[in-house]
Amino acid sequence: MIDKLEMFIALAREQHFGRAAEACRVTQPSLSAAIKQLEEQLGVVLVHRGSRFQGLTPEGQRVLDWARQIVGDVRTMKEEMRTARQGLSGNLRLAVIPTALTLVSDLTADFARAHPNVRLTIWSRTSGEILSMLDNLQIDAGLTYLDNEPLGRVTTVPIHAERYVLMLRRDHPLASRAQVKWAELAELPLCLLTPDMQNRRIINTHLSTAGVETQPQIEASSLIVLISHVMSGGWASILPQKSTEIFLQNESPDGGLVAVPLVSPEASHRIGLIAPHREPHAPVLTALLDSAMSLSERLGQR
Template identity: 50%
Template sequence: MIDKLEYFIALAQERHFGRAAERLGVTQPTLSAGIRQLEERLGVTLVNRGSRFQGITPEGERVLAWARRIVEDVRTMHDEIRALKLGISGHLRIAVIPTALAVVSRLTTPFFERHPGVTLEIVSQTSSEIIKGIEDFEIDLGITYLDDERLGRIDKQMLYDERYCLVTTRGNPFADNETVSWSEAASIPLCLLSNTMQNRKILNGLLGSSGTRFETVLESNSMIALIAHVRTGRFATIMPYRSAEILGLGEPMRAIRIVDPDAAYRIGLVAARRDPRPPLVAAFWSEAADAKLDR
């Protein structure tokens, strides 16, 4: 039964019988037969079929939600038994908003040193993608903005406050300042994260609050791409001050705190609300609480 549920989950994710079969390491006829056996067992049609995959039925969507939960619970049971015998080990999937990617190393490095049997996978995702990934059990943990009403059904833990700085290069406006205001930052052409990012929505509000119309000359979903453009000497960007510190931006770059107002947004760790938590998730959650990133 569990293997049939895994077939169905893979098909829902890939939305293609051939790709799902390849991902699972089975033949396409084996996958198709397994889905049909699951449908017969449950007495409902799960998949709309024609010459190819045509989507999940409404009944299939409900089964899919249960399938994800059941499969994840079975995996958690195996992980807990293995942890009792061998200690913490396994693979931990963490999704992180782009502006926190530099900071996550402050959590993962000490965790890996304490648990060398663990492998880590870190992916960059938007806040919306992180919430969906947590709810669908496609990721184990997320690091995202906590001031989000969509987190109501998800466990969350405060890590630190995100504050901002103008990143520019020597010779450009405000490069010799100790601080700048949001209106000053809005007065120069900027390269910023894409409008799909929560960080960009925050910056749009802060830059626009002064009444100064700001201009975006370049957008990207990658902070690395923005920093690389700033390093050319022709651009400026806005990024979290903590990330700038960790990355150690050197000459000719400057990181200048933005004040007036001194805006701060809470960044935290999120996980599916489960009891008990998977051993890996529980261990990371506990160590993150002791990391004191807010200092």
């Protein structure tokens, strides 16, 4: 039944029989037959069918909740037994919001050195995508915002307080300032992250609170794209202070970029590790949570 539950989770995630079959590495008829067999075993209809996938029935949605729990528990059991035989090993999958990509190595580098037999796979994803991937067992943990939008039932470890700066070229009139108020950004040409990013929604809230209505000429899902436009001249960007460090650390004193703290308010939002609310966690995930707590203590966020 576990294989059938995994196929059902894939179908609910992909909302398409062909894509779900591809994700499970089976033929579409095999996946369809497995879902039909699962329905017969449970005695309920799980999927609204037509010429294509039309969604889950109410019973299907409830079974999906059970399937995620059961499959997650079985995977954890298998990993625990493998650890008992071989020590800590396997693949740890982590999704990270773009603004925390410069923070993630503080966590994963120490973890990888301590556990050389664990392979790490790291994806850049939005906060919403991270929650979806966690629900669908596509990742083991995520690095995301903790206190701005609902997370649901997850285990959390606060790590870092994100604060914001105005990223400018050194020859910009505001570059010599010790700080800039959010309200002063009304007339600046801005390049910002895309609206699907939680960071952008946070920034929009602070701008609106300061009475600033702005329509950035350039939006991107990549910090590198934003920084490159700032460097080219003509634009400024609002970025988390931590994410700018990698771009500034190799700058000479007369280099091309400056990060000026934004104040009034001095906004701060917590970023941390999230994991499924499941006990016990898989051994490799338990080790990552322990590493996150150690990093949090070093950074003084707990």
